Amino acid sequence: MNTVNKFFRGFVFASIVLLNFSAHAADSDSAPTKIDTKNPYSLVKSVAEKTFARFNKDKQLIAKNPDHLKAIVTEELMPYVDYKYASYKVLGQYLRDTTKDERQRFVDAFRGYLISTYAQAFTQYTDQTVKFAPAKDFSNEKIVDVNVEVVETGRPSIKLQFKVRRLKDGSWKVFDLIAEGVSLLSSKRSEITNLVRQKGVEPVIKMLIEHSQAHVDTSEHEQTK
DSSP states (O other): OOHHHHHHHHHHHHHHHHHHHHHHHHHHOOSOOOOOTTOHHHHHHHHHHHHHHHHHHTHHHHHHOTTHHHHHIIIIIGGGBOHHHHHHHHHGGGGGGSOHHHHHHHHHHHHHHHHHHHHHHHTTOOOOEEEEOOOOOOTTOSEEEEEEEEEOTTSOOEEEEEEEEEOTTSOEEEEEEEETTEEHHHHHHHHHHHHHHHHOHHHHHHHHHHHHHSOOOOHHHHHHO
16 A cells, blocks of 8 residues: 555544544533643543534535545644644655745645545544544653544444644644554655655645645445445
């Protein structure tokens, strides 16, 4: 499996985790979800709950227009994803070679890429069981791994790690996901840096924008029902 497919598959698993946890939470508590950005473990779970509540509420809108999933991702997930930090990490050694304008446009394009990828991943949701590892003391930590296991009947369990970093104001944001032992950030960095070295940053920005503008496709999900 190439790095692009691993990257996308990881997002599918991440979405399964978020949606599955949230399904149970939404059924048991209809009160609005408060996002505790000062606790990385609570952050992942609370964002999940809030996202699924929106997903469930907007089912008819999604059925009429699958691209509405992009709006849900933009409004419910992206405020808690450190996409600027992730973008810089993805550029790696080539970050210092970019202008301020190129960096900003790359960050914007990468944000759009993440939104589109997550939205597409949401179409793959099925009924898996999700187990969250117990929270640990994070008072002296700058980066925390939120460990998750996805269990599906007849298949090996999938181990995930949401990597969350502490910001200067004491809040936390997700910046990477390790799925099946593969860091999505590292995988994407390998692909991006190769393209930047071969073609320059502008074609990469264009590629990311084109991906972000693609419509959400539900045909594969419909065929597997």
